[in-house]
Amino acid sequence: MDGKKLAQEIRTQLKDEVAQNGLVPRLAVILVGDDPASQVYVRNKQRAAEKIGIKTVDHHLPATVGQEALLDLIYQYNEDPNIHGILVQLPLPDSIDEAKITHAISPQKDVDGFHPINLGHLFMNKPYSLPCTPRGIMELLAHYKINPSGKDVVIVGRSNIVGRPMAALMLNADATVTVTHSRTRNLAQKTRQADILIVATGQAQMLDASYIKEGAVVVDVGVNRLEDGSLVGDVDFESMLGKAAYLTPVPGGVGPMTIAMLMKQTVEFAQRG
Numbered sequence: 001m002d003g004k005k006l007a008q009e010i011r012t013q014l015k016d017e018v019a020q021n022g023l024v025p026r027l028a029v030i031l032v033g034d035d036p037a038s039q040v041y042v043r044n045k046q047r048a049a050e051k052i053g054i055k056t057v058d059h060h061l062p063a064t065v066g067q068e069a070l071l072d073l074i075y076q077y078n079e080d081p082n083i084h085g086i087l088v089q090l091p092l093p094d095s096i097d098e099a100k101i102t103h104a105i106s107p108q109k110d111v112d113g114f115h116p117i118n119l120g121h122l123f124m125n126k127p128y129s130l131p132c133t134p135r136g137i138m139e140l141l142a143h144y145k146i147n148p149s150g151k152d153v154v155i156v157g158r159s160n161i162v163g164r165p166m167a168a169l170m171l172n173a174d175a176t177v178t179v180t181h182s183r184t185r186n187l188a189q190k191t192r193q194a195d196i197l198i199v200a201t202g203q204a205q206m207l208d209a210s211y212i213k214e215g216a217v218v219v220d221v222g223v224n225r226l227e228d229g230s231l232v233g234d235v236d237f238e239s240m241l242g243k244a245a246y247l248t249p250v251p252g253g254v255g256p257m258t259i260a261m262l263m264k265q266t267v268e269f270a271q272r273g
């Protein structure tokens with residue numbers, strides 16, 4: 001499944017939509033500290049936004065910034081009618097309470113869909129904004145005409161940004177959902193039941209073909225940088241290739257879809273006014 005290509009199509013559509021409707025979507029992007037991976041993602045987001053006609057207002061704050069200063073910046077953007085979306089890149093330095101920051105962002109401007117109010121709406125199948133990675137996965141599956149309804153979906157990982165919201169989205173799509181994690185016993189026995197397997201563990205190439213049944217759909221969320229500088233997922237792509245019916249590559253799979261969904265949600269917010 002080619003996420004890079006679909007993401008490109010979506011970004012082109014968004015660009016047309018922005019131009020046709022005379023929108024000027026504005027996204028505040030806040031990066032704290034100098035984690036190299038975070039800097040790459042933020043740069044990718046800024047570049048994608050610019051091409052679509054979304055204006056970003058960027059803040060790169062030192063890791064030593066106080067929690068109060070960060071909160072004040074968020075409050076300022078909450079009140080600013082010209083800003084449609086606020087994104088605070090995670091992870092934050094240990095000195096800052098991530099939950100507190102996530103809660104401070106106005107739910108109406110929560111383009112990441114991480115606010116508990118928005119997660120609650122999602123959980124009750126009345127979503128307002130959605131976490132971008134799980135939303136991107138749903139769009140990718142839909143594009144390839146893979147309908148989760150009635151399917152056995154197994155998710156490996158239960159983070160707030162991927163595994164948990166993914167489970168809610170799949171349940172909303174009428175899948176039968178199993179969520180596994182580091183305490184799961186007999187993981188392979190669970191994952192082999194999957195019609196659709198979604199892996200988000202942060203463990204490089206952890207799952208090989210022995211973890212899936214023939215013809216499974218495999219979505220690899222992982223982005224792991226190896227010592228030689230190469231980028232690999234949480235599944236062993238080569239091993240799965242002959243056995244899976246559909247498989248997402250890393251890079252070029254879920255990652256670009258995440259960014260496309262962030263752009264889409266920013267445009268949606270601007271349209272709502």
Ligand SMILES: NC(=O)C1=CN([C@@H]2O[C@H](COP(=O)(O)OP(=O)(O)OC[C@H]3O[C@@H](n4cnc5c(N)ncnc54)[C@H](OP(=O)(O)O)[C@@H]3O)[C@@H](O)[C@H]2O)C=CC1
Pocket residue numbers: 133156157158159160161162163180181182183184187200201202203221222223224234254255256258
């Ligand atoms: N492509 C994209 O757009 C995105 C990619 N990512 C990537 O996805 C991966 C996961 O990210 P994220 O969800 O934030 O990670 P977290 O570290 O927050 O969560 C990892 C999850 O995997 C589980 N896990 C870890 N090891 C194992 C194991 N050996 N067996 C079973 N479960 C295990 C953990 O279990 P437990 O809860 O018990 O600790 C946890 O629930 C990373 O590689 C990250 O870089 C993340 C976000 C977006």
Ligand SMILES: Nc1nc(=O)c2c([nH]1)NC[C@@H]1CN(c3ccc(C(=O)N[C@@H](CCC(=O)O)C(=O)O)cc3)C=[N+]21
Pocket residue numbers: 040041044087088089090091112132133223231250251252253254255256258259
């Ligand atoms: N507030 C917040 N929102 C996020 O959505 C968020 C976050 N914090 N923190 C970190 C994770 C991770 N994440 C990725 C986004 C794009 C790629 C991506 O574009 N990956 C490319 C490769 C990029 C590269 O070359 O490094 C690909 O897979 O093809 C990866 C990972 C968003 N996250």
Ligand SMILES: [Mg+2]
Pocket residue numbers: 091092
């Ligand atoms: Mg963290």
